[in-house]
Amino acid sequence: MEDPQALAALQDSVLHSPATILESLPKSVKRRVNALKQLQVRCAHTEAKFYEEVHELERKYASLYQPLFDKRRDVITGTVEPTDAECEWRSDHEEEEELSEELKKKACMEETKEAAPSEEDPKGIPEFWLTIFKNVDMLGDLLQEHDEPILKHLQDIKVKFSEPGQPMSFTLEFHFEPNSYFTNTVLTKVYKMKSEPDREDPFSFEGPEIIDCEGCEINWNKGKDVTVKTIKKKQKHKGRGTVRTITKTVPNDSFFNFFNPIKVAETEMDEDSEFTLAADFEIGHFFRERIVPRAVLYFTGEALEDDDSDHGEEGDEDDEGDYDPKVSFFSFT
């Protein structure tokens, strides 16, 4: 506090902080503003209860979505072949009609070229989840080449909510078909949540937050663990002076590190760890809110367009239909 400049800056920030603006009010008014703040804290606690009830609703709806998601899995894995009626889609005819004749011809030629290897008839929808991982930047960043053959065996991702009365949480379940990489059939990641205003800072409350997460042990088959790599190192024997080569196991970049996250509780975290953890929470949230509920749209890329336009630049749109003066109520980030 000896540096006069630092003192001035601190003083300035104190004088213009909301606390000080309050200070400048007559005492009687300041008192009343404090009364409103007490009421506001009570509002925050009421809001917390609201979000708990929303969470109950989400649990209820999870069971309504589940049959649809199960059907999705069966189609993806090829367990079930959908009927012709189930495979009708308007774009099959309508959208094509919208193309000009000339364009259609050209596109058809290209299609024939690109569709050449389609003679074979694959089972289900091959590489469905891997394609999503590749399409979504947030996941693509984690994805390594050695992860790809493993993720071809991913058959389903499920979100399971905690039971009523239990602390609020959700679990991501990654279901794999039997494969040569590990013996697990399901890999899990639990995200623990909190839905109550902070005692110290009740006004920052904005609904449930992820506060911690927990991975699972992957039982890798021998030599298949992509989350580690072995490096060779020369070592000199102190006494004899002989040199020998030892192999050392070190961590390796991989999506599968997702199942071995940093522990929140463990001592103090540096900025890097906090950043990594925040990114992990974002990904868990994104799986739950976007990818699992609308996987096919991330497979085809349609959801990606939406996500982009959210961050939107309006650009030079002379097309009337593009600008839509609607306000969405629940925009989950």
Place this chain on the structure above:
Amino acid sequence: MEDPQALAALQDSVLHSPATILESLPKSVKRRVNALKQLQVRCAHTEAKFYEEVHELERKYASLYQPLFDKRRDVITGTVEPTDAECEWRSDHEEEEELSEELKKKACMEETKEAAPSEEDPKGIPEFWLTIFKNVDMLGDLLQEHDEPILKHLQDIKVKFSEPGQPMSFTLEFHFEPNSYFTNTVLTKVYKMKSEPDREDPFSFEGPEIIDCEGCEINWNKGKDVTVKTIKKKQKHKGRGTVRTITKTVPNDSFFNFFNPIKVAETEMDEDSEFTLAADFEIGHFFRERIVPRAVLYFTGEALEDDDSDHGEEGDEDDEGDYDPKVSFFSFT
């Protein structure tokens, strides 16, 4: 379609659009993806029902918040004087203790200066809502100097939800004390909402949207209508060639134009109107979601800080506590 460059560009966008990526898949796989899309439409309709139930919950909670909001209004208007216990606030002592002694002394000096005109004892919290209008950029942009004396008479803003079974909507009620400007005691703005997937574009569904709004007539006292101004214009009589001065009434910028919005149904809208309407919907949404539920925090400025940090730059924060790896679930924009 004669321009080969334009054709190439269009063709390119067609070839790389999700529709064309689908085209490149084997026919049997494409069929199955369409089946998933049908399932996805069913998910969207289930989601719509979820949001209707959330809306029911909001209605339920509105009645739990109401006593707190009524108390707030009574304190603001001075109808009720809160007790000492109701006016306790930690920052009164704790936060001050956190300041260094020296700083405290300086701040106190400043405080004495600034608090000089506090000798008088005003009723309630004067200019409570007007201060909020000034603090919030989105509203400040609408606010004109001639609106300010009128908004000093604003005593409360309420949100009322549509009754169960009615089309989804909410009404903003602006309650005024008797004043010399207009005879209304309440000005209203109704926002109509829709919570169902669009038939043509079901995948864009993200929850309830505002689709239309309706204002109210303001019964201005003579000469008090700030939404119009009179201009003088010279007019020449065609036959006689004499010149006379006429007064003409033209629209004037004012916050009170908020109660006379553009009609959605009326003919085709140009880009300007669509932009104006979208901005209006944003403001209605902001009143409902942020200002009404946490008015005191917009009065003190505390909520403004939060809104800012949402858009945050992390900056060069060496302060550990600043970076909080939590993910909020419901972030209403």
